[in-house]
Amino acid sequence: MSLLDIDDLVVEYPGKGWRRAPFRALKGVSLSIGTGETLGLVGESGSGKTTLGRAVLGLAPVSGGTIRYDGRVISTLNRAQRRALSDEIQVVFQDPYTSLNPAMTVEDILTEPLLVTGVSRVEAERRVRDLLDQVRLPADAGQRLPREFSGGQRQRIAIARALSRDPRLIVCDEPVSALDLSTQSRVLDLFIEIQERTGVAYLFITHDLAVVRHISHRVAVMYRGEIVETGDAATVTQNPEHPYTRRLLLAAPVPDPERQARRRAERLALLEGRA
Ligand SMILES: Nc1ncnc2c1ncn2[C@@H]1O[C@H](COP(=O)(O)OP(=O)(O)OP(=O)(O)O)[C@@H](O)[C@H]1O
Numbered sequence: 526m527s528l529l530d531i532d533d534l535v536v537e538y539p540g541k542g543w544r545r546a547p548f549r550a551l552k553g554v555s556l557s558i559g560t561g562e563t564l565g566l567v568g569e570s571g572s573g574k575t576t577l578g579r580a581v582l583g584l585a586p587v588s589g590g591t592i593r594y595d596g597r598v599i600s601t602l603n604r605a606q607r608r609a610l611s612d613e614i615q616v617v618f619q620d621p622y623t624s625l626n627p628a629m630t631v632e633d634i635l636t637e638p639l640l641v642t643g644v645s646r647v648e649a650e651r652r653v654r655d656l657l658d659q660v661r662l663p664a665d666a667g668q669r670l671p672r673e674f675s676g677g678q679r680q681r682i683a684i685a686r687a688l689s690r691d692p693r694l695i696v697c698d699e700p701v702s703a704l705d706l707s708t709q710s711r712v713l714d715l716f717i718e719i720q721e722r723t724g725v726a727y728l729f730i731t732h733d734l735a736v737v738r739h740i741s742h743r744v745a746v747m748y749r750g751e752i753v754e755t756g757d758a759a760t761v762t763q764n765p766e767h768p769y770t771r772r773l774l775l776a777a778p779v780p781d782p783e784r785q786a787r788r789r790a791e792r793l794a795l796l797e798g799r800a
């Protein structure tokens with residue numbers, strides 16, 4: 526038994542318009558994530574990555590299969606039961622500009638999830654100082670509003686908020702995609718450092734193979750609502766089995782012009798091989 530076990534998961538969005546058939550966004554997805562593990566989920570736009578993350582969070586219309594957390598089926602919970610799970614499963618979204626309430630100070634953003642659980646204000650404030658320290662923000666950040674921070678700093682605030690209830694799993698949906706490259710690598714290192722200290726597991730969604738290689742233990746590749754390949758991060762990103770993964774890999778930009786030229790040639794050869 527893993528921390529998270531997804532078995533043959535089907536998600537269907539209702540069809541638009543009269544008598545339109547529902548759209549099957551996930552077509553029987555199975556995967557698992559162990560305690561303290563990072564599973565990178567990659568795939569092109571529209572392949573179903575966010576849908577899978579939302580299903581884990583209880584926010585997508587599951588019509589088949591199961592999601593088990595810590596051995597317990599969570600894909601059929603009602604909203605109240607689901608809320609009780611928010612201690613355990615948290616989320617960090619892509620856009621640090623819209624995911625934080627602009628009218629609340631950072632301290633209020635971070636204390637809110639604690640106060641609803643009945644923690645005293647004094648204790649909550651102590652926790653906030655600790656959280657800010659964990660994500661490497663100055664202690665006086667608490668008094669400021671989200672707009673007074675850069676994108677990378679805002680993402681640190683979002684990470685602090687996700688950490689405030691000591692979750693065991695965080696769904697991270699493109700959490701560094703809106704950041705510039707140097708900020709990306711610092712925030713990724715923060716994710717790794719937090720995991721090493723707390724043993725939290727990540728479902729790490731990204732379309733960026735360099736990011737997924739950096740952070741993941743294992744990688745799952747999604748294509749049109751199905752997982753076409755899973756394996757350890759090095760193997761999948763360097764030596765993929767599935768032709769789709771190979772194409773995805775070859776489409777990823779590389780900074781080194783010589784490697785880029787070699788890849789272009791490989792891609793061409795692959796295309797010609799298919800024709
Ligand atoms: N609420 C919804 N209602 C209907 N269809 C949806 C809904 N959300 C997503 N879809 C469809 O489901 C498919 C998968 O979408 P999803 O957002 O999971 O893709 P993704 O892999 O996260 O893409 P991206 O990399 O662009 O974020 C897409 O075809 C999308 O149009």
Ligand SMILES: [Mg+2]
Pocket residue numbers: 574575576
């Ligand atoms: Mg998405």
